Amino acid sequence: MDATSRPLSMPPQMGLYAEKHRLYQLMQGILEGLLIHKPDQPLDFLIKQLTLDNEDVPRILILGPPASGKTTIAMWLCKQLVTPRISQETLLATEWSSVAVEAQEYQDRQQKIPDVLLAELIDERLKVKDCLHNGWVMEGIPETREFAWTLQGMGIIPRHVVVLYAPDTVLIERNLGKRVDVVTGEVYHTTFDWPSNTTVQKNLVAPKDISEKETARRLLEYHQNYPGILQSFRKPMKLVNADQPCADVFMQVLTHVQFPPRTPAPFSPRILLCGPPGSGKSLQAALLAQKYGIINVCCGQLLKEAVAGGTKLGELIKPYFDSGWPAADNIVVKLLSERLNCLDCHLRGWVLHGFPRDEDQAKMMKQVEINPNRVFFLTLTTETILERLACRMVDPVTGERYHKLYKPAATRETHDRLLIHPRDIEESVKLKADTYFRISGTLETFFEDAIFINADQDPQTVFEYIESYVVNPLPNKH
Missing domain, CATH: 3.40.50.300 (P-loop containing nucleotide triphosphate hydrolases)
Structure with missing residues (x-):
């Protein structure tokens, strides 16, 4: 703690250390x-408890x-x-x-x-x-x-x-058919669980x-x-x-x-949402941020803000934007590290989406101490991705978005002036989906504790699945 300033403040790293080593639970058990x-x-007594x-x-x-x-x-x-x-x-x-x-x-x-x-x-x-x-x-x-x-x-x-x-x-009724193996103590039943081994049958007694x-x-x-x-x-x-x-x-x-029982220990969610394009990462991040007040960090939006703000990192990113190439991984990771280490992210938690896209990027995140405590993969088939993205259109007059299946234009006039964004052309969508599936295997392996959720269902249902894993402790690995 910084004893030279008032009020006394706890460095964010102390909270991360305490969470990693479960110091809150340890103190609760000792008390x-x-x-x-x-x-x-x-x-x-305390020394004995700690040595156990x-x-x-x-x-x-x-x-x-x-x-x-x-x-x-x-x-x-x-x-x-x-x-x-x-x-x-x-x-x-x-x-x-x-x-x-x-x-x-x-x-x-x-x-x-x-x-x-x-x-x-x-x-x-x-x-x-x-x-x-x-x-x-x-x-x-x-x-x-x-x-x-x-x-x-x-x-x-x-x-x-x-x-x-x-x-x-x-x-x-169940108790009347109960039989016990006098050798092992195993319990069997004459109707529901009769052993096939004749030796075991001979050992059974009522x-x-x-x-x-x-x-x-x-x-x-x-x-x-x-x-x-x-x-x-x-x-x-x-x-x-x-x-x-x-x-x-x-x-x-x-x-x-x-599943460990819930604990009153402080907990700042650090959530990573991964998945193919069209899987709903942005929507789920917005829902989490809205309900729990955590910081919504979209990697693509963060890059745009850096360029628009004219920051030092933004100046390095701008040439990539102008050329249409993705920004260098080391620059993106540095920008993410700066944002996720801000005090609001430490206190309120964060949900990140749009990065990483492969194992190398995930390793770079780990090197700069970006360690999510919840990782979700939203799974979706190529057919569903095409259905969601390749059918999107926008009205150039009003800016309103439409979808051929889920939200068609109300009038013929509106329908005739709808345009398809170049990124939503079927060939472009299929290329991005194929690229994701080609490199996602190693990313899924890297995050061993990742949770996989079927994204081909109602968004609120997907959110409830994510929410249940965020608010409850993760299962122990016995």
């Missing part, structure tokens, strides 16, 4: 830990009524994310701690394990190395609001909560307490406790309909947990 645990030695480096590991709760598929989804998630599964069964599977032994004694006496003891057991398990470094998927816990509060008070706070649901009649009467009792208990659980995990909760094929349920759950 939460301090307030929850209240350690006697805060500095030692586990802010992004999965911390997932899978909840739902009996027979909703919690175990299956939790197992599949653990295989996909390479994380340990935490459930009452896995906690009591071995005598791995004195607390587990004490809890098992309650289980042997067919008594309910006290919440305090179970919470202590969970806390001890989550402090084991595999959970600290790989995260965890907790299945069927907590079952009551009071137990949820107990876990939260101990600092056990999930990043994602998934609640499965289905009609009670479906759950009762679990205890799956009668219709017992299932109905457990469902009633679940419905009584569900409202309290809903209040405990309102923000990170995702409801998923379990009355569909298990693979579909799993994909919905996986998609949800791969």
Whole structure:
């Protein structure tokens, strides 16, 4: 910070650094830990938290009524994310701690394990190395609001909560056919998911307490406790309909947990729109700028303004304009760097379109620290491009634009005087489209995290797709 001037101002680079290294999220996690645990030695606690480096590991709760598929989804998630599964069964599977032994004694006496003891057991398990470094998927816990509060008070706070649901009649029918592999613990069903392997079939047994009467009792208990659980995990909760094929349920759950939860950390969008001519980049940039107040940076317009303003870079660009050749890449990148490093772009964010057009230009942008945090490719076929651009006409008298298909002239007189701009002649449009498709492949590869959106649909629909990726965090790559 500049301590010599008032008011104190933060250099724009500090915000970019903080965003890149996720300093806001890191500070939020540290403060939460301090307030929850209240350690006697805060500095030692902070050092330990920083050395863990586990802010992004999965911390997932899978909840739902009996027979909703919690175990299956939790197992599949653990295989996909390479994380340990935490459930009452896995906690009591071995005598791995004195607390587990004490809890098992309650289980042997067919008594309910006290919440305090179970919470202590969970806390001890989550402090084991595999959970600290790989995260965890907790299945069927907590079952009551009071137990949820107990876990939260101990600092056990999930990043994602998934609640499965289905009609009670479906759950009762599903539960009657449930079978468990005594060797692997995998769950199967006599109707919906019967294994083809005869060895696995021999290992299947019916679990205890799956009668219709017992299932109905457990469902009633679940419905009584569900409202309290809903209040405990309102923000990170995702409801998923379990009355569909298990693979579909799993994909919905996986998609949800791969997206980090939204954070109150400051965020300045730096959006890059790429796509062939006629894909609607200018329109989408204008919509984003209008709704969110970010700076609309059109590369072509920026070049024209530099020439019209008589700037030093404008004087270098003017000969290219006069000759009809595109401006040199190094000059364009320098002009873009100056504009995107202005204070308004750092504070409000920006949306850039019209550059880069190939991988070499993208590499030059990276060299001068122009790093977009959202990259969109608006995809369109050559036929649609020709339909959009080669049918455009303009009225030389009024300056109004028309289109042969979407906006024809209202009168014969107007139609007869319409002209086609040379750049909209079919041969010219096809040449530009072919050029784009020839060089866009390497550009798409360069931006590994790019998002592809079909631009051959209503512009508002395209905008909503872009908007959803701008306002929400990008998915984690597990």
